[in-house]
Amino acid sequence: xxxxxxxxxxxxxxxxxxxxxxxxxxxxxxxxxxxxxxxxxxxxxxxxxxxxxxxxxxxxxxxxxxxxxxxxxxxxxxxxxxxxxxxxxxxxxxxxxxxxxxxxxxxxxxxxxxxxxxxxxxxxxxxxxxxxxxxxxxxxxxxxxxxxxxxxxxxxxxxxxxxxxxxxxxxxxxxxxxxxxxxxxxxxxxxxxxxxxxxxxxxxxxxxxxxxxxxxxxxxxxxxxxxxxxxxxxxxxxxxxxxxxxxxxxxxxxxxxxxxxxxxxxxxxxxxxxxxxxxxxxxxxxxxxxxxxxxxxxxxxxxxxxxxxxxxxxxxxxxxxxxxxxxxxxxxxxxx
Amino acid sequence: xxxxxxxxxxxxxxxxxxxxxxxxxxxxxxxxxxxxxxxxxxxxxxxxxxxxxxxxxxxxxxxxxxxxxxxxxxxxxxxxxxxxxxxxxxxxxxxxxxxxxxxxxxxxxxxxxxxxxxxxxxxxxxxxxxxxxxxxxxxxxxxxxxxxxxxxxxxxxxxxxxxxxxxxxxxxxxxxxxxxxxxxxxxxxxxxxxxxxxx
Numbered sequence: 001x002x003x004x005x006x007x008x009x010x011x012x013x014x015x016x017x018x019x020x021x022x023x024x025x026x027x028x029x030x031x032x033x034x035x036x037x038x039x040x041x042x043x044x045x046x047x048x049x050x051x052x053x054x055x056x057x058x059x060x061x062x063x064x065x066x067x068x069x070x071x072x073x074x075x076x077x078x079x080x081x082x083x084x085x086x087x088x089x090x091x092x093x094x095x096x097x098x099x100x101x102x103x104x105x106x107x108x109x110x111x112x113x114x115x116x117x118x119x120x121x122x123x124x125x126x127x128x129x130x131x132x133x134x135x136x137x138x139x140x141x142x143x144x145x146x147x148x149x150x151x152x153x154x155x156x157x158x159x160x161x162x163x164x165x166x167x168x169x170x171x172x173x174x175x176x177x178x179x180x181x182x183x184x185x186x187x188x189x190x191x192x193x194x195x196x197x198x199x200x201x202x203x204x205x206x207x208x209x210x211x212x213x214x215x216x217x218x219x220x221x222x223x224x225x226x227x228x229x230x231x232x233x234x235x236x237x238x239x240x241x242x243x244x245x246x247x248x249x250x251x252x253x254x255x256x257x258x259x260x261x262x263x264x265x266x267x268x269x270x271x272x273x274x275x276x277x278x279x280x281x282x283x284x285x286x287x288x289x290x291x292x293x294x295x296x297x298x299x300x301x302x303x304x305x306x307x308x309x310x311x312x313x314x315x316x317x318x319x320x321x322x323x324x325x326x327x328x329x330x331x332x333x334x335x336x
Numbered sequence: 337x338x339x340x341x342x343x344x345x346x347x348x349x350x351x352x353x354x355x356x357x358x359x360x361x362x363x364x365x366x367x368x369x370x371x372x373x374x375x376x377x378x379x380x381x382x383x384x385x386x387x388x389x390x391x392x393x394x395x396x397x398x399x400x401x402x403x404x405x406x407x408x409x410x411x412x413x414x415x416x417x418x419x420x421x422x423x424x425x426x427x428x429x430x431x432x433x434x435x436x437x438x439x440x441x442x443x444x445x446x447x448x449x450x451x452x453x454x455x456x457x458x459x460x461x462x463x464x465x466x467x468x469x470x471x472x473x474x475x476x477x478x479x480x481x482x483x484x485x486x487x488x489x490x491x492x493x494x495x496x497x498x499x500x501x502x503x504x505x506x507x508x509x510x511x512x513x514x515x516x517x518x519x520x521x522x523x524x525x526x527x528x529x530x531x532x533x534x535x
Contacts, residue, residue, distance in 0.1 A: 110480040118445030180480045220438040220481060 002293065002302050002330035003051035004323055005123070008309030009044040010056040013316055016043050027072045028064075031057050037108040038115055045120065047316065048323045051303075052121050052184070053112060055177070057105055059127030059188050062169050063136045065101040066093050076140075083139040085151070087158035096169045098176040105173075106180040113181030124182030126173050128189035128230075129166035129211075130204035133159070145194055152203055159203065167207040171214040178216045178224055186227040186249065187211060193232020193251075204230070205239055212244040227270055231308060234259070241266045252307030257295035260302075268301040273322075275306040278314040282321040289325040298333045366431035367473035369440055370503070371395065372486070372495050374466040376413065376423040379452060384424045385531065387451060387465050392428060394447045398440065399430040406498030408531040414492070424531065427470070427498040437472035441482050444469060470495065474509045485509055490518050493528050 011017055020040050024030035031037060041056040060078050064070035069081030084090060098106065113122050134148040135141070142148070152159045174185045192204040212226055228240055229249030240248050241263035250259055250271030259269055277288045289304070296302045304326045310319070373391050375384035382390065385408060392405055406427045413420040434440050444467040451465040471485040485508045489495045496519040499506075504516040513521070 106480075113481060117448060118442050119449055221436045222438075 001327050001334060002304050004304040004326040005050045005052045005054060006044075006306050006310055006319070006322075007054070009048075009050060009054055010040045011310060012312035013310055013314045013319070014043055014047070015316075027058070028070065031061065032104045034104060034107040034111045037104075038111040041108075041112050042115060044319075048320060049327060050120065050323065052123050053116055054123045055105075055109060055112065055125060055182065057108070057125070059125070059131065059190070060135055061102055061105060062096070062126065062166065062173060063132055065096055066169070068136055078135065079140045080136060083147075084133075084136045084162065085147075087155060087161070090158050090162045090165070093162070093165055095165075096172065098169075098172045102173060102176070106176045109177050109180035109182050121183040122181060123184045123186060123227075124174060124177035125186040125188060126170045126177075128187050128192065128204060129163040129170060129207040130195075131189050131191045132166050132170075133162050134191045136162070145191065152199065163203060163207045167210045171211045174211070175214075175216050178219055182224075183219075183222070184225045184227065185215065186229060187245075189228070189230040189233070192230040197235065200230075200233075200236060201239060205236070205243060208245075209243045225268075229270070237263050247303070249305065250307060255295055256292055256302070257297060260296055264301060268303065269296070270303040270305045272305065272307040275308055275310050275314075278306075278310065278318045278322060280318075282318065285318060285321050286325045286329070289322065290329050293326070293330050293333055296333070300334070304330070365435075366399070366401070366433065367435065367437075367475075369398070369430050369432045369472050370470040370499065370506075371428045371430070371444065372466075372468040372470050372489065373426045373428065374423045374468075374494070375464060376421045377464045379464055384421070388424045388426050391447060391451070391465055391467065392426065394450070395428050395430060398432055398434070398443055400433055401431045404429040404502040406501045409494060409498050409528045410531050411494035411528040412526060414526060423494065425494040425498060425528070427495060427502065429502055432472070437469065437475055437477075437482060437484060440472060441469055470499075471508050476510045485511075491522070491524060493519070493522060493524060493526050496522060497528050497530075 017040050020036055021027065021030050024033060024036050030040065037056045041053055044050060045053055060070050063080065067082065071079055071081065073079055096102065109122065109124060116122060134145055137148040137151050138145065170187070177185060187208055189204055189208065192200055195204060208228055215224070215226055217224055225246040227247040227249055228243060228245040230236070230240060231251045232253065233240055234250070234254035237248065237259055245267060247268040247270055248263060250256060250269060252272050252274035254272065256269060256272050273288055273292055277285055292304070373388050375387040378384060379387065388408055392403070395403060409425045411423045411425055413423060432440050434443065448465050448467055468486055469482065469484070470489045475484045477484050490508065490511065496515060500515045500519050505514050507514050511518070
């Protein structure tokens with residue numbers, strides 16, 4: 001069978017998640033309580049036969065720990081109270097002590113790992129330096145990233161300094177998650193795909209490469225796989241696969257069979273169903289799962305996933321159709 | 337010597353003399369594992385005592401050799417939610433087939449999960465089956481996933497009483513006192529009671 005998990009599988013589409021979040025008060029309190037973060041991490045596993053647990057947290061915990069003041073305005077995306085606009089702002093960013101500043105995340109990893117009791121592996125994650133930098137400069141999400149890109153073009157040295165600081169923090173952060181019990185880690189580069197080819201290489205991929213080179217790669221006598229995911233990264237698959245990662249996450253815009261031909265001999269692939277298909281009928285979901293499995297073809301090296309996180313108002317029944325379809329329809333590709 | 341201790345192990349299962357793991361010769365490359373077993377919840381068809389007995393049967397799959405098995409003991413719950421039922425406990429020593437403590441931990445977790453251990457996030461909740469790796473060869477480590485020897489083993493009568501039956505002279509890695517002495521010096525005011533069992 002092809003293993004399956006889902007980005008943001010612990011999330012708002014589940015009524016039990018919404019209840020726990022209400023109990024916590026707000027999103028950051030939920031992230032910062034190891035017991036509640038553990039509870040929501042386990043919730044999707046009680047409903048569906050996912051083959052891994054994914055740490056419940058947010059990609060923006062690092063900038064928050066650096067003092068940027070993360071908050072979530074009701075009904076809007078993440079926002080920061082402080083933004084980065086000058087080289088001085090970058091220089092003033094503190095070096096993180098993960099155990100002290102982000103201990104709530106590593107504590108959650110330990111609690112979840114204990115509660116999973118070996119039933120499925122636990123995946124940790126972090127945002128990529130470039131993606132974190134965009135939020136720190138814009139102060140929120142953005143349509144065109146005008147501030148982040150202007151900062152990059154006008155003050156490339158300051159941008160490199162920022163990305164370098166973030167790469168160090170992400171490396172320490174992921175290593176702390178691995179030491180606490182995470183059995184694989186994923187780096188989310190949500191916004192690398194908005195860059196030009198040279199800018200992607202120099203301002204996003206270069207720093208992810210640096211992180212990969214600094215990660216603990218073996219723990220508990222087993223390899224700790226590293227997954228790189230750049231949304232809209234289909235143009236640069238070969239470069240991504242050359243980064244030293246073990247697995248590449250794909251969004252839905254690329255055909256997974258083509259991706260396999262290009263980099264399948266080097267890395268495993270994770271993906272890549274359009275999350276929006278979960279709004280369609282069970283028959284359509286099943287057909288799309290079948291199409292992706294057929295495109296990948298026979299053999300191992302494929303983890304079924306969505307091409308991005310599941311959206312909040314999907315019907316949980318459709319997620320059951322998705323997971324069951326993957327397990328059922330993938331069997332013939334693993335025969336013998 | 338190895339063979340003779342084997343026969344002791346086997347005979348002990350008929351409720352005669354306890355075998356002692358210090359009789360195990362150390363030229364075997366198999367690491368000595370000490371495993372604590374506990375249950376305080378029945379399943380649909382088995383009592384806690386039967387859960388422990390079945391777990392002992394299942395532990396045979398971890399070793400090519402005979403096991404050293406303590407008596408079963410009953411203990412009052414410690415640090416557990418109010419009204420938690422009594423525990424049935426035992427300790428088993430075995431020569432592990434696996435050379436890695438993490439692999440043994442995975443094997444124990446697989447047995448627990450097979451018994452339908454339900455995790456609901458409550459610390460020290462009542463449980464169908466709890467298997468603790470108390471020590472693994474001479475390994476000493478402090479790791480969020482697996483701390484060896486088990487950090488609380490030496491403070492618990494429900495561990496030390498059964499362990500003393502099969503390993504009274506044994507010294508856990510990092511300790512300077514044997515199990516008999518740890519048991520004598522235990523000042524925790526808890527009580528455990530031996531249970532009649534076919535083990």
